[in-house]
């Protein structure tokens with residue numbers, strides 16, 4: 001079994017919990033509370049901004065141009081394409097996308113972005129890839145599952161979101177992550193592979209927690225007039 005398949009197998013209970021999450025179920029049923037959609041987009045806009053910075057750190061770990069090109073293309077994908085699923089949520093919630101940008105990070109979004117930044121700052125390329133992979137991987141599996149089970153038509157409120165993440169492009173991105181993880185694991189020590197595994201599991205847990213953060217509109221325990229923590 002490849003290393004990436006081992007990671008997926010080990011993370012399976014978390015993937016299953018994500019598929020059963022009320023926010024994710026609500027996307028399939030076309031029924032998510034407006035407040036949850038708004039909180040999600042506010043946090044995900046900042047999360048994806050940080051993700052682009054982490055791709056920049058990942059470039060600094062690359063020794064060949066093919067890997068560099070992949071990360072560079074992913075920055076373009078986040079900036080130019082991932083605005084579409086956000087716009088879908090905004091349309092359903094009846095709000096303007098511009099009004100949800102530059103929100104302070106909630107605890108879970110803060111934790112998740114810092115976890116990935118730490119891996120990309122102090123870790124190897126393999127560790128960085130393992131920390132980043134659950135981002136496309138979990139969404140691709142959610143999209144694929146919802147397409148299969150719900151068979152959404154353009155009248156479904158979340159048709160754009162579901163078809164965006166269940167589509168070929170996100171599948172190819174996920175497959176490229178798996179291939180690159182396997183290539184790094186083939187050269188890695190047991191210690192590095194353990195760190196790759198730990199980063200992958202933590203990020204998958206934080207994917208689940210991110211849905212809960214949005215669904216419960218998580219905030220810091222003591223409200224203070226906002227500071228922007230980027």
Ligand SMILES: Cc1ncc(CN)c(N)n1
Nearest residue numbers: 044047135136139207210
């Ligand atoms: C938290 C999170 N995880 C994954 C994705 C899909 N790139 C996202 N937009 N946001």
